[in-house]
Amino acid sequence: MNTLILERLQSKVELVEQVGKHLVLSGGKRIRPLLTLACSRLFQEFPGFAIHLAAAVELIHTATLLHDDVVDDSHMRRGEKTANDVWGNNASVLVGDFLFSRAFQLMVETRNLEVLASLSNAAARITEGEVLQLTSAYSLDLSVETYLEIISSKTAALFASACEVGGMIAGMDPMLQNDLYEFGHSLGMMFQIRDDVLDYLAVSFDSGKERGCDFLEGKVTLPVILAYQKGLKTSFWKNHFDGETSNNLSDLKTAVHLLKDNDIFGNCNNIARKYHQKALKSINKFPKTVIWNDLKKLIAYSLNRQS
């Protein structure tokens, strides 16, 4: 799949290739395309075009990262400078569009219309989630319900589709495709909740430029919602999120301690655990192969991962 992606990043316009490769080669987890590949072979060897489909899923994800980094004005990702930091916002916007188009070209090659429908729906939902985040997630008024709606769109929709299209390309029964969709959705919810916890939990005050972002950008996520609802130092959160957000590392330290000392991360995990149960249930009907076992391990990992 990596080879195929590199092949499709080729362009007669040099900068397109450079920017695309920068992010694709910077070593993400590749969790979404792995899900597509794993789901496609729950019953059989890889069906034809599974790799095309996995590459398309990763390119859609990469396109959204390029655009997210512009929207959030981020300068570091995966330990490296972001594309917008190196080449400017303009190149990131345009190359994101290019990757998105390439993803659709790959999907068209599969000649499977159900796959195209699923992933184009997911792409639309991702952007709706991002816009909802833009308009609602910078205020302490954010409810748990709206938070879950945001992450359901911006993250879980692509996880869900990545799994579902694996089942589609393998020609599975629609009921089983739906189980894979539900599995991916639950996994995506757990994944994003853990991401939002790690943004506080994994803060290192030496090199921690990549964590603590949500706090420093003023983006309200689950740990803050729960702490605020519990009435923990409400004026501290109010000052930070609803006042003039300051890029203040000592405030971040205070926030991390508040969340740790009051077991807010445990409360977040309780919510994640519901999705954990749903995810397990969704793949229960599938044959208990090595791949199935790997999916089970992935569910456990997603609940407690440290990075």
Place this chain on the structure above:
Amino acid sequence: MNTLILERLQSKVELVEQVGKHLVLSGGKRIRPLLTLACSRLFQEFPGFAIHLAAAVELIHTATLLHDDVVDDSHMRRGEKTANDVWGNNASVLVGDFLFSRAFQLMVETRNLEVLASLSNAAARITEGEVLQLTSAYSLDLSVETYLEIISSKTAALFASACEVGGMIAGMDPMLQNDLYEFGHSLGMMFQIRDDVLDYLAVSFDSGKERGCDFLEGKVTLPVILAYQKGLKTSFWKNHFDGETSNNLSDLKTAVHLLKDNDIFGNCNNIARKYHQKALKSINKFPKTVIWNDLKKLIAYSLNRQS
């Protein structure tokens, strides 16, 4: 088609709808979707899904406009404030992605894979053209050849595909589909050359905020390339485009007079006329119906339009 577009702009996220409608309702020419519709009925009444396809073409175009306005930092379009001016770059980037996804959803509904292949290829080429423009078009080194390559990608590719998919959805013979592709490509080239001429020719020094953009942004286009190659006041152009570009209206006045007095617009038209001939030739084989006649009128209009 307008009704269908409005229906598909609906979103549970309010801002998505607002931003989308802002641009879609601001009254563009709708030339690309009209081409799709016209080409689809050169032999017959509208085939099924022609309107879906036309809406998809317009949404792809609108998505690129939203992103272009961010990339060019434009503040006015079609006499109104741009979306990025009103709601910020972030909303424009994300809603552009949303429109692009909606376009793909519409294409998937046609269940025609050739159409999907044609328009996803066009979408990839548009972004390559935009990036090539970003890296090459801000210097007087730009050759006519590279200029033509830029506009072939950023403009003519979508015109070509808009026409081709009209033929595809009507089930035309592949040779005729190819004729429509060539027709659209030539028309797109003429259209963009005229646009670049009008950017100077239609400057009004009273309300002319929307024209003269290329000059004021330092973007080199055909009139400037030809004037510079002719050796007309080379130091004037050098100072403006390769020096510190100043947002200087009196320089713009000088530029317009130089181009007018030396018939540079005429020279541009000579290049456009070659595409005019090619466009006419490409639709020669089609039945001489009312629609065919309209396409011929459109070719003539594109060569001399004043706005």
